[in-house]
Amino acid sequence: MERQFPKNVRQIGNVSDEPKIYMEDYVDTYLNQLRMKAIDSPIAALLTGEIVEQEGQAVVYISGALQIEAVEVAGTEIRMDEEIWKRTQEERETHFPEQEAVGWCMIETGHPMGLNQGVGELHKKLFEKENTVFVWRDALETDEIFYACKYGELMQMGGHYIYYERNPTMQSYMIRTRKENGVTPSELVEDRAAKNFRSTVRNKKNYREQRQSSRFSYAMSVSLVVVVLAIGISTMNNVDKMRSVQKSLDMLSMSIGKTEETNGTVKEAENNKEDKQNQKNKTEEKTVDNKADSKGTENRKKTENEQQKTEQSTATGKQAQEDYYTVQRGDTLDKISLKLYGTANHVEAICKMNGLTDGNLIYIGQKLLLP
Numbered sequence: 001m002e003r004q005f006p007k008n009v010r011q012i013g014n015v016s017d018e019p020k021i022y023m024e025d026y027v028d029t030y031l032n033q034l035r036m037k038a039i040d041s042p043i044a045a046l047l048t049g050e051i052v053e054q055e056g057q058a059v060v061y062i063s064g065a066l067q068i069e070a071v072e073v074a075g076t077e078i079r080m081d082e083e084i085w086k087r088t089q090e091e092r093e094t095h096f097p098e099q100e101a102v103g104w105c106m107i108e109t110g111h112p113m114g115l116n117q118g119v120g121e122l123h124k125k126l127f128e129k130e131n132t133v134f135v136w137r138d139a140l141e142t143d144e145i146f147y148a149c150k151y152g153e154l155m156q157m158g159g160h161y162i163y164y165e166r167n168p169t170m171q172s173y174m175i176r177t178r179k180e181n182g183v184t185p186s187e188l189v190e191d192r193a194a195k196n197f198r199s200t201v202r203n204k205k206n207y208r209e210q211r212q213s214s215r216f217s218y219a220m221s222v223s224l225v226v227v228v229l230a231i232g233i234s235t236m237n238n239v240d241k242m243r244s245v246q247k248s249l250d251m252l253s254m255s256i257g258k259t260e261e262t263n264g265t266v267k268e269a270e271n272n273k274e275d276k277q278n279q280k281n282k283t284e285e286k287t288v289d290n291k292a293d294s295k296g297t298e299n300r301k302k303t304e305n306e307q308q309k310t311e312q313s314t315a316t317g318k319q320a321q322e323d324y325y326t327v328q329r330g331d332t333l334d335k336i337s338l339k340l341y342g343t344a345n346h347v348e349a350i351c352k353m354n355g356l357t358d359g360n361l362i363y364i365g366q367k368l369l370l371p
Contacts, residue, residue: 003052005059006163008363013159019051019058019131019148021160026170027065028162029355029369031137033178034067034107038139042108044071044080046088048099051131058131060148064096064170065105067177073108078118085126095173101126103133109140119147120154164363171367175323178353178369224249327366336368346371 006022027047034043048064068088072079092101104126106119123134127149134147134154147154227249325336333356337346349371350356362368 003054003061005054006161006165008164010162010164010361011159012162013157015159015161017148017157017159019060021060021062021133021146021148021157022163023062023160024049024064024167024170025162025164025355026167026174027062029353030065030170030174031105031107031135032355033174035137035139038107039109042071042073042106044068045105045107046092046101047103047105047133047135048092048096049102050100051102051129060102060131060133062102062133063167064092064099064173066091066095066173068104071106073118076116076118078106078122080122080126096169099169101132103127103135105135105137107137107139109138116154123149123154124152164366166365166367168367171324171369174369324367324369327362327364327368329364331362331364333362340370 009022031045034045037043045065045067047062048066049061050063051058051060053059066088068080069084070081089101092099104123119134119136123132130149132149134149135144136147137144146157146160148157149155325340327336333347333350334344337344337350340346350368353369353371356362
């Protein structure tokens with residue numbers, strides 16, 4: 001069966017060039033994680049996937065990536081030991097056995113223009129197939145450039161796609177290597193998207209409460225208007241009936257006033273009765289508390305503290321057993337953090353773990369790596 005183009009994609013740049021390049025979201029996240037390690041020295045990664053032809057176009061799917069142990073940059077020359085390249089290929093066969101090497105990525109500080117010659121020579125040495133890809137990323141900025149091998153030369157591409165689909169192979173590899181990449185929840189800030197969402201919810205709640213307080217009066221007003229229209233139309237030309245309508249309206253207004261007054265009186269009486277009962281209960285509780293043994297109070301506090309510690313330990317244990325979380329309908333990063341950790345302070349760590357720059361870009365069924 002011929003492979004179909006991904007439906008859930010995000011376009012970056014101008015994608016009119018060929019080959020069409022599709023990078024899976026987990027691969028993009030993994031390369032972003034390597035940026036922190038590449039600040040001091042350049043890091044290279046092997047890109048895996050497949051190169052196919054769809055609808056008469058060459059298409060490159062990048063669905064896996066793994067770090068190459070060591071790459072040396074000397075001036076405009078890039079060196080990679082043959083033994084290291086051999087071990088990298090063996091690692092690809094171990095972790096991505098059904099994928100082929102479709103290119104490589106280099107992460108460093110600076111700009112690749114000075115390394116064009118060295119990159120081109122190394123690419124020809126490692127990859128002989130047409131349409132293989134080279135990706136350059138800046139370790140300090142979000143800049144990146146995609147190249148494709150066409151007619152024996154690396155040519156810069158105008159853009160590419162990020163696509164989203166199930167990728168358990170890459171996800172498993174990231175879980176195994178996340179400690180090496182320094183992915184920890186050490187720097188936590190509140191997710192702005194989640195904060196704005198909570199603010200919107202609060203505003204809507206306040207608005208509903210304000211509307212609810214005037215709902216009864218609004219309903220009575222509508223009923224009164226309907227009565228006036230119904231009677232007024234049928235008695236428009238009859239003076240006597242118009243007087244009867246006026247009398248009916250006066251009686252209806254008086255009845256509404258009495259009803260509201262009665263409701264207010266009953267409510268006030270109920271409130272007074274409730275206040276007296278609360279005061280009586282407080283008096284009785286105070287008497288009982290004065291007679292209670294102080295030792296019993298200390299035992300109760302101790303029991304409550306132990307129970308709270310047990311619940312916190314249980315929640316922490318449950319969180320530690322899970323390596324990733326599947327997004328459900330109605331989930332936000334804030335809800336996920338509260339559900340798994342009991343606090344919203346892990347939202348930024350989840351974003352960092354999954355390479356999310358916008359907390360709203362999560363979808364149902366997406367598997368999020370957990371810090």
